[in-house]
Amino acid sequence: MKMRMDHRTANPAGFQAMLKLEEAASKMGLDPLLYELVKIRASQINGCSFCLDMHVTDTRNLGETEQRLSLIVVWREAPVFTQKERAALALTEAVTRISDAGVPQELYDEVREHFSESEIVALIMAVNAINSWNRLAVTTGMFPGCYNS
Template identity: 45%
Template sequence: MSERLDYQKQAPALFKKLLDYSMAAHATTIEEPIQDLIAIRASQLNGCGFCVDMHVKQATIHGERPLRLHHLAVWRESTLFSPRERAALAWTEVLTQLPVHGVPDELYERVRGQLSEQEILDLTHAVMGINAWNRINIAFRSEPGSRDKAWGLDKADLN
């Protein structure tokens, strides 16, 4: 498959606004390791190869352990994630694959047991951001690894 179009060049103002939103959502109460995990998990669920590739490389650069990255797809069965990380991953999954009847109260209460209201709001914005990126990269078939050098992801040394 080849890339359909370069959305960054076609609509630079909108690209910048989405980037600004994502950067603002990233600079919140949610710590970077959790931000990395939720970006990868949402991208896995959405089937966005470009974003999975990018965020695995970012997480590696940030010091994430390879085994945790391998376990992310099966985080419920893994013992490698803290209760706080589990809450963030559960929230990410429910917002990425919204149930017909919305977010269950039981899940909200479970997440609320690990994160403050501000943290839940900040996490929600981070999930919204990665889902937007997934959708645009899937729509236009962004090629995994195609922007590694420009974005410094080659430092992950995963090729």
């Protein structure tokens, strides 16, 4: 496999902007494990193999179990996620697929039960960041290990 282009060298300013978005989103106070679960779920929806591989590895390194990692894709049917994680995953799906139905009030109310307003903004920013990374990676043809070649 070959990437279509290396976005990092094709437009360093664009890459730096993405890094700044990621840095800001990652420092807004979300639990690091929850942050990674959000990244994995959005990457699954967007079909981004590069990001999915990266964030599954990162989540393993945080001590996540193989069972939970394999069940993120079907989190609604898997009793291994907390209510707070479920709310975050539901919001991740709604924001990632925002053109389908927006973010229904019922979902927003559920998220409010588990997160402060500041944390909700942090979740939205986390979803925005990974969706941006996914779109960049998929469009430029990134794949697991592409930078190791």
